[in-house]
Amino acid sequence: xxxxxxxxxxxxxxxxxxxxxxxxxxxxxxxxxxxxxxxxxxxxxxxxxxxxxxxxxxxxxxxxxxxxxxxxxxxxxxxxxxxxxxxxxxxxxxxxxxxxxxxxxxxxxxxxxxxxxxxxxxxxxxxxxxxxxxxxxxxxxxxxxxxxxxxxxxxxxxxxxxxxxxxxxxxxxxxxxxxxxxxxxxxxxxxxxxxxxxxxxxxxxxxxxxxxxxxxxxxxxxxxxxxxxxxxxxxxxxxxxxxxxx
Numbered sequence: 177x178x179x180x181x182x183x184x185x186x187x188x189x190x191x192x193x194x195x196x197x198x199x200x201x202x203x204x205x206x207x208x209x210x211x212x213x214x215x216x217x218x219x220x221x222x223x224x225x226x227x228x229x230x231x232x233x234x235x236x237x238x239x240x241x242x243x244x245x246x247x248x249x250x251x252x253x254x255x256x257x258x259x260x261x262x263x264x265x266x267x268x269x270x271x272x273x274x275x276x277x278x279x280x281x282x283x284x285x286x287x288x289x290x291x292x293x294x295x296x297x298x299x300x301x302x303x304x305x306x307x308x309x310x311x312x313x314x315x316x317x318x319x320x321x322x323x324x325x326x327x328x329x330x331x332x333x334x335x336x337x338x339x340x341x342x343x344x345x346x347x348x349x350x351x352x353x354x355x356x357x358x359x360x361x362x363x364x365x366x367x368x369x370x371x372x373x374x375x376x377x378x379x380x381x382x383x384x385x386x387x388x389x390x391x392x393x394x395x396x397x398x399x400x401x402x403x404x405x406x407x408x409x410x411x412x413x414x415x416x417x418x419x420x421x422x
Contacts (some may be wrong), residue, residue: 178203178204178206179207179209180198180208180209181190181197181198181199181200182204182207182210182211183207183208183211183294184198185197185198185200185204185205185207185208186207186208186209186211186212186215187215187218188218189208190212190215190216190252190320191215191218191219191251191252192251192252192253192322193251196201201341202342202343202346205342205343205346206343206346206347206348207248208343209323209324209327209343209346210324210347210351210352210355212320212323212324213277213317213318213320213321213323213324213355213358213359214320215316215335216316216318216319216320217313217317217323219248219251219252219316220312220313220314220315220316220317221313222247222251223244223247223248223251223312223316224309224310224312224313226243226244227240227241227244227304227307227309227312228309229323230244232242233296237305237306237386238301238305238366238374240304240305240362241300241301241302241303241304241305242301244312245297245300245301245302245304248293248316249297250302255405256319256406256408256409257293257296257297257409258402258405259288259401259403259404259405259406259409260289260293260296260402260409260410261285261288261289261292262279262280262282262285262291262402262403262404262405262406263280263392263402263406264291264292264296264406265279265280265282265285265286265288265289266279266280266314266395266396267343267391267392267395268287268288269286272395272396273395273396274359276395277334277335277396277400280396280400280402286289292353296368296409296413298300298416299413300413300416302420303413303416303419303420304383304415304416306420306422308366308368308421310365311312311366311367311374311416311419311420313366314359314362314363314365314366314378314415314419315366315412315415315416315419315420316412317359317362318359318363318378318382318411318412318415319409319411319412319415320408321355321356321359321382321411322332322353322381322407322408323383323386323402323404323407323408324347324351324356325352325355325356325382325385325386325389326389326399326403326407327343327344327345327346327347327352327399327403327404328345328347328348328352329345329346329347329348329349330345330349330350331344331345331389331393331398331399332344332345332393332397332398332399333345333398333400334396334398334399334400334403335398335400338400338401339400339401339404340398340400340403340404342398343404344398344399350411354384359378359382360375360379360382361375363375363377363378363415363419364368367419371420373419374419377414377415377417377418377419377420378415378418380413380414380418381410381411381412381413381414381415381418384410384411384414385407385410385411386402388406388407388410389403389407
């Protein structure tokens with residue numbers, strides 16, 4: 177069944193959890209990208225639990241947050257950070273089309289990419305210092321909600337091969353929007369004292385990724401696997417920041 181294979185593909189693509197993928201085609205990829213927010217909930221719960229345990233062990237706030245950020249990178253193989261670096265390098269070059277895509281293919285990371293990773297990790301760790309368990313779950317679920325939004329129908333692939341070509345345009349727009357609405361609504365639980373703050377923070381983070389995808393389509397001609405990774409990190413980071421205000 178495409179659904180079961182899609183769930184397995186989503187878990188094995190977005191995490192290091194030992195799940196064996198089945199067949200892989202665009203129908204399966206559509207399911208995998210559609211259920212990505214659920215994988216985000218799982219990741220958020222694992223990371224939120226780790227952060228809680230470190231606090232209960234009286235670890236300094238910065239140490240607990242930094243270890244949680246490291247765990248997030250390990251659980252996702254650091255691939256979203258790699259995608260962020262490659263995307264920022266390409267955007268920072270001011271090149272378009274194939275010239276920009278060639279920069280993204282290079283194995284090394286340029287100064288823009290290094291700065292993007294360093295600043296993203298710094299901001300994420302700073303926000304995690306003050307966030308409760310529910311907010312961590314919401315932020316990482318929001319980050320993976322960027323995936324169906326980025327892979328919604330109407331968004332082309334920049335290359336004829338690779339992850340972008342497999343997943344671009346596979347998710348029906350109503351499915352992508354439904355996931356976004358559910359996560360925005362659930363975000364109220366992350367800020368119970370100010371019920372508006374969570375939904376606003378998540379909504380702003382998802383608007384940021386819509387803008388990123390539009391810019392990527394203009395500059396690259398479509399999305400790539402790197403753009404997908406960048407989308408995840410952008411949304412996660414903006415959501416963490418928005419949820420951290422008191």
